[in-house]
Amino acid sequence: MKILSLTDVDLFIPILTYVYGEAELGGKSAILSTYRLKEELPPQNRDEVYLFRLIKESLHELGHTFNLRHCRDSKCLMHYARNIRDVDNKTDNLCRYCKILLEDEIKKL
Amino acid sequence: MKTTKILIVDDELIMRESLAGWLERDGHSVKTASSGEEALQLFKQSRFDILLVDIKMEGMSGLELLSFVREMDTDTAIVMITAYGSITSAIEAMKKGAFDYLLKPFDPNELGVLIEKIIDNQAQAKENLYLKEQCKDRDRFESMIGQSRVMQEIFDLIQSVSETDSTILITGETGTGKGLAAKAIHTNSQRKDGPFVGVNCGAIPEHLMESELFGYQKGAFTDAKATKKGRLELADKGTLFLDEIGEISMRMQIDLLRVLEDHMFYRVGGVQAIEADFRVIAATNRNLEEAIKAGIFREDLYYRLNIISFKMPSLRERKEDIPLLADHFLHRFAQEMNKPITRITREAMDEMMLYEWPGNIRELENAIERSVVVAKTEKILPQDLPIFRPEYICVEPKTNSLKEIEKTHILGILQKNEWNIAKVSKILEIDRSTLYNKMKKYKIQKPS
Ligand SMILES: [Zn+2]
Ligand SMILES: [Zn+2]
Numbered sequence: 001m002k003i004l005s006l007t008d009v010d011l012f013i014p015i016l017t018y019v020y021g022e023a024e025l026g027g028k029s030a031i032l033s034t035y036r037l038k039e040e041l042p043p044q045n046r047d048e049v050y051l052f053r054l055i056k057e058s059l060h061e062l063g064h065t066f067n068l069r070h071c072r073d074s075k076c077l078m079h080y081a082r083n084i085r086d087v088d089n090k091t092d093n094l095c096r097y098c099k100i101l102l103e104d105e106i107k108k109l
Numbered sequence: 110m111k112t113t114k115i116l117i118v119d120d121e122l123i124m125r126e127s128l129a130g131w132l133e134r135d136g137h138s139v140k141t142a143s144s145g146e147e148a149l150q151l152f153k154q155s156r157f158d159i160l161l162v163d164i165k166m167e168g169m170s171g172l173e174l175l176s177f178v179r180e181m182d183t184d185t186a187i188v189m190i191t192a193y194g195s196i197t198s199a200i201e202a203m204k205k206g207a208f209d210y211l212l213k214p215f216d217p218n219e220l221g222v223l224i225e226k227i228i229d230n231q232a233q234a235k236e237n238l239y240l241k242e243q244c245k246d247r248d249r250f251e252s253m254i255g256q257s258r259v260m261q262e263i264f265d266l267i268q269s270v271s272e273t274d275s276t277i278l279i280t281g282e283t284g285t286g287k288g289l290a291a292k293a294i295h296t297n298s299q300r301k302d303g304p305f306v307g308v309n310c311g312a313i314p315e316h317l318m319e320s321e322l323f324g325y326q327k328g329a330f331t332d333a334k335a336t337k338k339g340r341l342e343l344a345d346k347g348t349l350f351l352d353e354i355g356e357i358s359m360r361m362q363i364d365l366l367r368v369l370e371d372h373m374f375y376r377v378g379g380v381q382a383i384e385a386d387f388r389v390i391a392a393t394n395r396n397l398e399e400a401i402k403a404g405i406f407r408e409d410l411y412y413r414l415n416i417i418s419f420k421m422p423s424l425r426e427r428k429e430d431i432p433l434l435a436d437h438f439l440h441r442f443a444q445e446m447n448k449p450i451t452r453i454t455r456e457a458m459d460e461m462m463l464y465e466w467p468g469n470i471r472e473l474e475n476a477i478e479r480s481v482v483v484a485k486t487e488k489i490l491p492q493d494l495p496i497f498r499p500e501y502i503c504v505e506p507k508t509n510s511l512k513e514i515e516k517t518h519i520l521g522i523l524q525k526n527e528w529n530i531a532k533v534s535k536i537l538e539i540d541r542s543t544l545y546n547k548m549k550k551y552k553i554q555k556p557s
Contacts, residue, residue, distance in 0.1 A: 013127035016217045069136035082218045097360040
C-alpha cells in the first residue's frame with residue numbers, strides 16, 4: 001500500500017528553498033503540496049487545469065514510491081518540473097521507458 | 110550515459126538526508142559522509158563524479174577536504190555549499206579548484222542546472238579522452254604481450270572464443286586491455302573482414318547515445334540535416350564492441366536488450382525497421398552482479414551478455430610480465446621521441462616490481478612515457494618514474510641529533526602542506542598546541 005498526503009502549505013527541505021513534493025524512493029509514503037500548483041491558472045478553466053496538475057504531480061510522487069526516478073522526456077509523468085509551465089506541458093502518461101521500469105517494479109511485488 | 114556518483118559531505122544529518130533524497134529521485138547514485146575525514150575514507154575506496162561539500166564543518170573543514178581530494182584526483186567536480194556569511198571562503202575554494210559553489214538554501218532548479226552542467230562537461234572530457242586513446246590504440250596489440258601463465262591462458266581463450274559467434278562479456282580492471290582483447294577476438298574471427306565498431310558507453314552523454322547507436326533519419330530533430338547511420342548499422346557483418354557497458358543508463362539498457370534479442374531497431378525518427386548482423390562483445394570494470402543488486406543494471410540484459418565471459422588479469426596478477434612490457438614501451442617511446450635511452454636501471458625496475466599498478470598496463474605505459482621525457486641520461490632511473498611513493502621515505506639523516514631530525518621533519522611537512530597547521534598536526538599525529546609549541550621551540554616560522 002502507498003500513502004499520498006496532500007497539503008496546501010508550501011513545502012521545503014532544509015537545504016532547498018522549495019519542493020513540490022517529497023517521496024520515499026521505493027518506499028511507502030509521499031507528500032504533495034498544492035501551493036505552487038495554483039500559480040498562473042488560466043481564468044477560463046481554472047478548476048480543470050488545477051485538477052489536471054494535481055493528478056499529474058500526485059502520480060509523479062507516487063511514481064517515486066515505485067522506485068521511478070526523474071525522466072528526461074518532458075512529456076513523461078516522471079519528468080522533473082522546473083516550473084509550473086513544465087507541469088502543464090506534461091501528459092498524464094509514462095513514457096515507454098518509465099512504463100517498463102514500473103512494470104519491473106510491479107513484478108517484484 | 111552512466112549514473113552519476115555523488116558524495117554529500119555535511120555534518121548536519123538533516124541537510125545530508127534531504128539533499129540525498131532529492132538527488133536520488135533525480136536519478137543519481139548518492140552517498141553521504143558526516144565529516145571530511147569520513148568523506149576522505151570513502152573517496153579512497155571508490156571514485157565519485159561530484160562532491161557536494163559543506164564549507165563549515167567540525168574537524169576537517171570543507172576547504173581542507175577540497176585540497177586533499179584535489180591532490181588525489183582532478184576529475185571529480187567539487188561543489189562547495191556555503192552559508193551567506195562565508196562567501197569569502199567559497200571564493201577561496203574556487204581558486205583552489207572547486208567547480209562552483211551554492212549558497213544555501215538554494216533553489217532546486219539551480220542545483221539541477223549545475224549538476225547537469227557538470228555531467229555534460231565530464232562526458233565531453235571523457236569522450237575526448239576515449240577518442241584519443243582509440244587513436245593511440247590503433248596498432249597496439251603489443252599491450253597483449255605477456256609470457257606469464259595467466260596471459261598464455263588468455264591467449265588460448267581468445268583463440269577458442271574467436272571460433273564461435275557468441276556474445277562475450279570481458280571483465281577486468283581499467284587499463285588491463287579489455288578493448289585489445291575484444292579486437293583480438295574480432296581479428297581472429299570469421300568476421301575479420303567486417304568492421305570493428307567500438308562504443309564507449311560511459312563517455313557518450315545520454316541524450317546523444319540514442320542517435321549514436323541507432324542513427325537518425327533526416328529531419329528527426331533540428332540538427333538532423335541528413336540521415337545518419339548509427340553504430341549498430343555500421344557494425345553490420347562485423348563486431349560491435351560495447352565498452353564500459355556497466356555505465357549505461359537504465360533506459361538505454363531497455364533499448365539494447367531489445368536489439369540484442371532480434372538485431373532489429375529503428376533510427377531516431379525512422380519508421381522502417383533496420384536489421385543488422387553483428388557480434389556483440391561487451392566489457393566492464395564494474396561488478397555487474399553487484400550493480401544488479403543495487404538496481405542499476407538489468408538482470409535480463411546481463412544474462413543476454415554473459416554467454417561467454419572471461420576476466421582480464423590485472424598487472425598485479427602478472428608481475429612477471431612487467432620487465433618485458435616496460436622494455437617494450439621504453440623502446441617505442443625512445444624511438445618516438447628520438448632519445449638515446451636504452452635501458453631501465455635495476456633500481457627503477459625494482460620499484461616497478463614493488464608497485465601495485467592500480468591503473469594497470471595503461472598506467473605502466475604512461476609511466477614509461479613520462480620517464481622517457483624526463484630522463485637525462487641513457488638510462489631510466491628510479492627518480493624518473495612517476496610512481497607514487499609512500500610519503501616518508503627514510504633518508505639517511507645528515508645529523509644524529511634527535512632534535513635536529515625532529516625540527517627538519519616538522520619543517521618539511523609544513524612546507525609540503527603549505528603551512529596548513531590543521532593538516533600538518535593530523536599528519537604528525539599530534540594536536541595543534543603541541544605543534545605550535547614545537548614550532549616555537551625550534552623557532553620555525555612561516556616565511557612571510
Ligand atoms: Zn520527483
Ligand atoms: Zn519517462
